[in-house]
Amino acid sequence: xxxxxxxxALRKNLLNSTLLERAAHTALKAQAARQDVSLSILLTDDTQxxxxxxEYRGIDAPTDVLSFEVNERxxxxxxxxxxxxxxxxxxxxxxxxKNGHSLEAETQLLVVHGVLHLLGHDHAEPEEKSRxxxxxxxxxxxxxxxxxxxxxx
Numbered sequence: 001x002x003x004x005x006x007x008x009a010l011r012k013n014l015l016n017s018t019l020l021e022r023a024a025h026t027a028l029k030a031q032a033a034r035q036d037v038s039l040s041i042l043l044t045d046d047t048q049x050x051x052x053x054x055e056y057r058g059i060d061a062p063t064d065v066l067s068f069e070v071n072e073r074x075x076x077x078x079x080x081x082x083x084x085x086x087x088x089x090x091x092x093x094x095x096x097x098k099n100g101h102s103l104e105a106e107t108q109l110l111v112v113h114g115v116l117h118l119l120g121h122d123h124a125e126p127e128e129k130s131r132x133x134x135x136x137x138x139x140x141x142x143x144x145x146x147x148x149x150x151x152x153x
Contacts, residue, residue, distance in 0.1 A: 007045055023139075031116070045088060068083045071083065105148050112136055
């Protein structure tokens with residue numbers, strides 16, 4: 001189960017929720033994740049993501065995506081709640097423009113990236129980054145987004 005939430009400051013129908021859900025499901029399936037999982041995706045603004053980035057990572061600047069692992073069973077649904085992916089749509093918009101692709105493609109990339117983090121991938125070390133980027137590229141190709149990569153502004 002994928003839940004899409006919007007910061008009230010954003011226009012609610014800015015992005016196609018079906019594309020974001022498809023990106024998350026495709027990443028979960030590609031990583032052979034359990035079927036009984038859920039996660040949340042929050043689409044927000046630079047202010048909120050900067051506050052979270054500062055509080056949890058000690059970086060007082062906005063970023064494109066943050067992932068917060070939870071990995072707890074939801075007593076109401078019985079699903080394993082993986083965690084939350086938070087995406088700054090203004091930041092993603094700037095990255096999409098800089099990199100020459102659509103906001104929809106950029107946010108799908110960020111959802112895939114976030115799901116991989118929730119499943120334990122990291123990119124702090126070169127070997128980890130290589131594995132994560134390879135997995136990400138395969139998932140994006142299956143979504144029809146080959147050639148799209150994380151390239152922060």
